[in-house]
Amino acid sequence: MSLPIETGLHRSYCLIERNALAHNIRLVKANLAPGAKLAAVVKSNAYGHGCRIAWRAFAEGGADWMCVDSLHEAVELIDDGCTCPIFNMGYIPPQHAREAVALGVHAIVYNQEQVMAFGAASSAATKPFRLIIKLETGTQRQGLGIKEAIDLVKTIARFPYLVFEGICSHFANIEDTTDHSYAREQLRAFNQFAETLTQNGYPVKLRSIANSAATILWPETHFELARMGITAYGMWPSGECRVSAQRIPKDLVLRPALTWKTIVAQVKDVPAGAFIGYGCSYQTTHPSRIAILPVGYFDGYHRALSNLAHVLVHGRRAPVRGRICMNMCMADVTDIENVCPGDDVVLLGAQQNEKITAEQLASWSHTINYEITTQIQANIPRIPN
Numbered sequence: 396m397s398l399p400i401e402t403g404l405h406r407s408y409c410l411i412e413r414n415a416l417a418h419n420i421r422l423v424k425a426n427l428a429p430g431a432k433l434a435a436v437v438k439s440n441a442y443g444h445g446c447r448i449a450w451r452a453f454a455e456g457g458a459d460w461m462c463v464d465s466l467h468e469a470v471e472l473i474d475d476g477c478t479c480p481i482f483n484m485g486y487i488p489p490q491h492a493r494e495a496v497a498l499g500v501h502a503i504v505y506n507q508e509q510v511m512a513f514g515a516a517s518s519a520a521t522k523p524f525r526l527i528i529k530l531e532t533g534t535q536r537q538g539l540g541i542k543e544a545i546d547l548v549k550t551i552a553r554f555p556y557l558v559f560e561g562i563c564s565h566f567a568n569i570e571d572t573t574d575h576s577y578a579r580e581q582l583r584a585f586n587q588f589a590e591t592l593t594q595n596g597y598p599v600k601l602r603s604i605a606n607s608a609a610t611i612l613w614p615e616t617h618f619e620l621a622r623m624g625i626t627a628y629g630m631w632p633s634g635e636c637r638v639s640a641q642r643i644p645k646d647l648v649l650r651p652a653l654t655w656k657t658i659v660a661q662v663k664d665v666p667a668g669a670f671i672g673y674g675c676s677y678q679t680t681h682p683s684r685i686a687i688l689p690v691g692y693f694d695g696y697h698r699a700l701s702n703l704a705h706v707l708v709h710g711r712r713a714p715v716r717g718r719i720c721m722n723m724c725m726a727d728v729t730d731i732e733n734v735c736p737g738d739d740v741v742l743l744g745a746q747q748n749e750k751i752t753a754e755q756l757a758s759w760s761h762t763i764n765y766e767i768t769t770q771i772q773a774n775i776p777r778i779p780n
């Protein structure tokens with residue numbers, strides 16, 4: 396049996412505006428450095444937007460590549476008909492080499508063991524397999540120094556079906572500050588790596604270091620491939636990035652694409668002095684009307700939002716009262732007329748003239764917009780809009 400998932404019938408659901416996703420890609424693509432291609436990052440269920448909806452919208456908007464974090468995500472894209480190049484940015488265990496070669500992803504590599512496994516698998520399949528070496532430029536996450544990188548290229552060259560495609564790296568400190576000296580140093584190191592490899596007789600066909608912030612702020616980081624994550628979804632990497640971008644004379648109006656909605660499950664009148672929810676963390680000071688909403692921290696509506704967040708009902712803000720439960724939460728609708736079970740509630744997004752942004756939810760729960768949307772449970776329906 397399958398239950399209908401039309402809007403309004405599910406406990407909660409996300410509406411995804413495909414035109415907004417395509418718009419964000421077009422906007423950034425129009426400002427790309429000559430020769431650069433644009434990769435849309437669709438890892439983590441497309442930052443919570445639903446991989447299947449997002450990749451199609453990005454392809455329509457002109458994205459040339461898709462970036463994923465794992466082969467599981469690559470399989471989802473390919474099964475859904477995606478034919479553009481897929482860049483697997485996360486770790487691929489050597490045990491998955493055969494599958495990686497069969498899928499034909501571009502794989503990040505940073506150890507000999509992986510390259511040996513990919514070498515053997517590509518030879519067995521007699522199928523070319525493209526490798527991108529991750530370089531360490533200051534993030535101290537994945538990546539290699541130049542000596543190890545050259546050793547790795549030499550190993551790649553020993554296998555007839557392995558192709559040394561290029562290099563990539565990732566910025567550590569570009570969106571968290573308006574002082575970009577650390578990022579400049581990373582870019583300098585990256586350029587140095589590219590030069591050294593070329594001088595050693597290993598030409599670098601593809602260079603990729605830009606994330607959203609770098610793509611917006613610095614055309615000189617675009618090289619052959621810019622990787623666009625958060626901005627593709629219409630959100631800024633940070634307030635600092637937005638401030639830095641204002642110095643650039645460009646009309647960058649990103650459009651957020653996700654609206655997270657639920658419905659009112661029950662409305663109840665409570666007397667003055669009543670405690671609401673677990674831990675009795677909120678006490679009414681006057682007779683109040685409380686709406687029960689069938690969404691909780693299991694769904695990704697963080698418990699840290701307890702007694703802090705607002706939801707939208709009839710286009711007005713209703714404060715969350717008491718602790719957010721696993722599958723439910725309560726909101727105060729005392730001052731909003733005629734709220735009834737079944738009424739539309741917006742947890743994230745706009746309703747009439749009001750809106751709750753991912754940035755606002757992030758600020759209430761001491762995190763970042765990235766975490767807000769990626770934490771919306773994958774099994775909550777994403778409905779294209």
Ligand SMILES: *Cc1c(COP(=O)(O)O)cnc(C)c1O
Nearest residue numbers: 436484565606607622623624625
């Ligand atoms: C997630 C990720 C990106 C995208 O970053 P945004 O800030 O969302 O643009 C780019 N590169 C790598 C390696 C990533 O893991």
